[in-house]
Structures are given as C-alpha cells and as structure tokens.
Amino acid sequence: MIVTETADKIKSMEIRGAGRIARAAAAALRDHALSVGDQSLAAFLQEMERAAATLIATRPTAVSLPNAVHIVMTGINAAKTVEEARVGVVTRADTFISSSQHAVERIARIGARHIRDGDVILTHCNSEAALSCIIEAHREGKEISVYATEVRPRNQGLITIRTLNDAGIKTMFIVDSAVRSVINDVDLVIVGADAVTVNGAVVNKIGTAQVAHAAHGARVNMVVAAETYKFAPRTLLGELIRIEERPGNEVLPDEIARTLPYVTVRNPAFDVTPAEYIDLIVTEEGAIPPQMAYVIIKEYLGWGIEEFHSSLEVNGRHEE
Ligand code: RI2
Numbered sequence: 001m002i003v004t005e006t007a008d009k010i011k012s013m014e015i016r017g018a019g020r021i022a023r024a025a026a027a028a029l030r031d032h033a034l035s036v037g038d039q040s041l042a043a044f045l046q047e048m049e050r051a052a053a054t055l056i057a058t059r060p061t062a063v064s065l066p067n068a069v070h071i072v073m074t075g076i077n078a079a080k081t082v083e084e085a086r087v088g089v090v091t092r093a094d095t096f097i098s099s100s101q102h103a104v105e106r107i108a109r110i111g112a113r114h115i116r117d118g119d120v121i122l123t124h125c126n127s128e129a130a131l132s133c134i135i136e137a138h139r140e141g142k143e144i145s146v147y148a149t150e151v152r153p154r155n156q157g158l159i160t161i162r163t164l165n166d167a168g169i170k171t172m173f174i175v176d177s178a179v180r181s182v183i184n185d186v187d188l189v190i191v192g193a194d195a196v197t198v199n200g201a202v203v204n205k206i207g208t209a210q211v212a213h214a215a216h217g218a219r220v221n222m223v224v225a226a227e228t229y230k231f232a233p234r235t236l237l238g239e240l241i242r243i244e245e246r247p248g249n250e251v252l253p254d255e256i257a258r259t260l261p262y263v264t265v266r267n268p269a270f271d272v273t274p275a276e277y278i279d280l281i282v283t284e285e286g287a288i289p290p291q292m293a294y295v296i297i298k299e300y301l302g303w304g305i306e307e308f309h310s311s312l313e314v315n316g317r318h319e320e
Contacts (some may be wrong), residue, residue, distance in 0.1 A: 002031045003051040010058040010065075013154060018194045018230055019104065019128050022068035023097050025055040029072045030093035033086045044082045048073065048089065060242040061203060061270045062194040063232040067301070071096050071229070096229075103227040103284035108132035111190065111225050111282040112140060119187040122147040122179065122215075125205035126156035126163075127192020129225035133282065134190060135167045145170040147182055151205060153250040153267065176207050183218045193226035193281075197235040198297055200275030200290025202226070203243070206268055212277035221279045224290075228283050228300040236297055244269040 006028035009015040015024045032051045036044060052069045059065060075088030111133025115121065119137075121144060123130050137144055146164055148171055151157040157173065164171040174182060189211060195203040202208070202224050215222045232241060248257060248265030257265060275290035285300055 002035065003028050003054055007054050007058045010055070016156070017126060017128055018062040018064040018192065019100060019227060021059065021062055022064035022229060023100055025065055026068045026072050026093040026096045028055060029069065030090050033089040033093075036086075039082065041079065041082050041085060044085055045076060048076060048085070059244055061244045062230070063234075063241065064194070064227070064230050067229040067233070068096055068100075100227060100229065103229075104129055104132050106284040107225050107227065107282050108136035110284075110287055111223065112136035112142075114221075114223055114280065114282070114287070115142060115144060115188065115190075117142045117144075119144050120147065120185055121145070122149075122183070122186045122189045122211065122220075123160060124149045124157075124176075124179075124189075124191050124208055124211050125151050126159040127204075127225060129227060129282075130190045130192045131160065131163055133223075133225055134164070134169065138167060138169050145172070147172045147174055147179075147186060149174055149176045149179065149207065149211075151207065152176055153246075156205070176210075179207075179211050180214045183214045183220060186215070186218075186220050189215045189220055189222045191222075191224055193224050193230050194270055195241045196224070196226055196231045196281060196290070196293050196296075197241060197272075198232070198294050199235075200278065200281070200293040202273045202275075202278055202281070202290070203241050203270050204273065206271050209271040209273045209277075212273040216277045222273075222277055224278055224281045226281055226283060228285055228296050231293055231296045231301060233297050233301050236294070241272070243271070 006024050010021050036047050052073055056066050056069055072089055072092045075092035076085045079085035079088050107129050115137035146169055148160045149157050161171050161173050191204055191208055193202045193204050212222050246267045246269050248267055251267050252265045278290045280287050281290055
C-alpha cells in the first residue's frame with residue numbers, strides 16, 4: 001500500500017530532505033485518496049486520517065511533513081460526499097507539490113542575490129533549498145567555490161558534492177570537525193532548515209549549530225534557505241520541536257557496541273541554532289531576518305491562532 005511504502009521510505013531516509021518528505025507525503029495522501037474504494041464519507045475520513053497519522057509519525061522534527069499533511073487534509077473540510085473529499089485531497093496535494101517546487105525556484109533566485117562573485121560558501125548537510133541558491137549563483141556566471149561537510153553519520157554530504165560536481169562547481173569536501181579550521185576562508189554559510197520556530201531559531205541537521213557558532217565567531221554571514229511551510233505554527237503556542245534521536249548503530253556498528261557494555265551511543269539527528277546566529281532566512285516570499293518568523297507563521301501559513309487554541313483544547317481533553 002502506497003502510504004505504508006512511503007512511510008517506510010521516509011523512516012529509513014530513502015526519501016529524505018524536509019521538502020522532499022513533504023512532497024512525498026502529499027503524493028501518498030493523494031494516491032491513497034484515489035485508491036480508497038466506495039464507502040461512507042465518515043469511513044473515508046477515518047481512512048484518510050489514519051493515513052495522515054501514519055505519515056506524520058515517520059519523522060518527528062521536519063515540520064514540513066505535518067504542515068504538508070495539514071494542507072492536503074484541509075481539502076476534505078467542506079466535503080459533503082466521498083467524491084468531493086477525494087477531489088479536495090487530490091487538488092490540494094497537487095497544488096502543494098507544484099507550489100513547493102516553485103518555492104525552491106524563487107528561493108534560488110532570491111538567495112543567489114546574496115552570493116557575490118568570488119565568494120567561498122560553506123554548506124552543511126544536503127538541502128535542496130540551500131543548494132538551489134548556490135547553483136543559481138553559478139548559473140548566473142558568478143565565480144564561486146564551496147566547502148561541503150561530510151555530515152556524519154548518514155553522510156548526506158556525499159549527495160551534496162555529487163550535485164555540486166554535476167553543476168560544475170569547484171568544491172572542497174571536509175569532515176564536519178574541520179569547519180572551525182576553514183571558516184576564515186569562507187565568505188558565506190548557506191544551509192537549509194527542517195523547522196523554523198516562532199522566535200526565529202532554526203532546527204537543522206546535527207552540526208548546524210556548531211557551524212553557526214564558528215561563523216558567528218569569524219563574522220561570517222549565515223543564511224538559511226527555507227520554504228514558508230518549514231515554519232512551525234505550533235511553536236506560536238509554546239509547542240517545542242521534537243529532536244529526532246536515531247538508532248545508535250548509524251554511528252557505531254552493533255558488533256562493536258556489543259563489546260562496550262558501558263558505552264551508550266547518542267544519535268540526535270538535528271540541533272537548534274538560535275536566531276542571533278542567523279543573518280537572514282530566504283523564503284519564497286522574500287528574505288527576512290529570523291525575528292520575522294512570527295509574521296511568516298501568521299501571514300503565509302494562514303492558520304488562525306483560534307485553530308491552534310481549539311486543537312490544543314482537543315489534545316488536552318484527549319490526554320486526560
Ligand atoms: P531541503 C534535511 O534533513 C537536512 O537537515 C536539510 O538541511 C533539511 O532536511 C532541509 O532540506 P534529513 O532529511 O528541504 O537529511 O532544503 O534528516 O532539501
């Protein structure tokens with residue numbers, strides 16, 4: 001079944017990257033809506049909600065995932081028949097997928113303006129949004145080069161250097177711990193985001209906060225490329241972003257871990273970079289200081305605070 005298959009691929013990181021996860025979830029909900037047979041509207045809704053919950057449960061940190069699911073599921077809201085609900089989901093999913101692709105293109109054009117001819121850029125992990133800015137600057141004829149980190153433990157840096165290489169961009173590949181050593185040669189850091197909180201903090205791949213710290217110390221600008229659907233509406237009411245802790249055997253093989261009974265491997269997949277270390281967040285709606293995250297959440301995600309209040313009340317009652 002498409003939902004289980006997509007959920008498994010997201011969990012195992014065969015599908016990864018906050019934007020890609022969101023698009024894959026939207027596509028899975030669309031295909032699921034199309035495959036669910038004739039039944040009552042209530043049964044259809046229940047089936048779709050079950051699918052939505054399965055997808056959301058796969059990875060807890062990237063808010064692009066619940067945001068995309070929320071956007072697609074609102075297609076059901078006003079439906080009076082199964083057919084209307086089905087069309088609602090399909091339309092919302094297709095619109096989300098194409099607007100998310102357009103968002104990356106707009107971010108590329110805006111982000112590229114912040115890259116100057118001759119710049120040395122440092123990027124961490126593999127972000128479609130961040131790489132799109134770098135590739136666009138190169139396409140515009142700017143002479144740039146890039147430091148790309150390895151990104152332990154899943155080595156997403158290998159995907160990044162392949163993409164940069166294929167674009168013909170001069171790239172230096174470094175281990176994560178070399179960032180401090182090279183930062184004085186760097187003009188600009190560009191990374192992506194899995195979540196942006198209401199106070200402008202950026203949650204991104206583990207190691208990003210160290211990169212930001214090094215950049216801050218060396219007075220190197222730090223730019224984050226993030227579509228508006230990576231901003232976290234629920235942080236408005238105090239909800240915290242959960243940092244995913246992945247299996248220890250991604251860091252240390254089981255056969256070695258078994259010989260070290262006093263050692264526990266910790267494998268947090270993301271960390272939080274405070275707003276004061278970030279110069280700019282490039283969204284498809286424009287480049288903003290991180291302190292404007294609240295405006296993005298209110299204006300562009302379009303979810304009223306009343307909705308959060310009622311959802312919190314529902315959740316509260318549910319937990320009692
Ligand atoms: P785009 C990724 O998470 C990385 O942390 C990356 O910076 C972020 O998502 C945003 O990626 P993971 O799925 O949406 O590799 O810009 O854990 O591609």
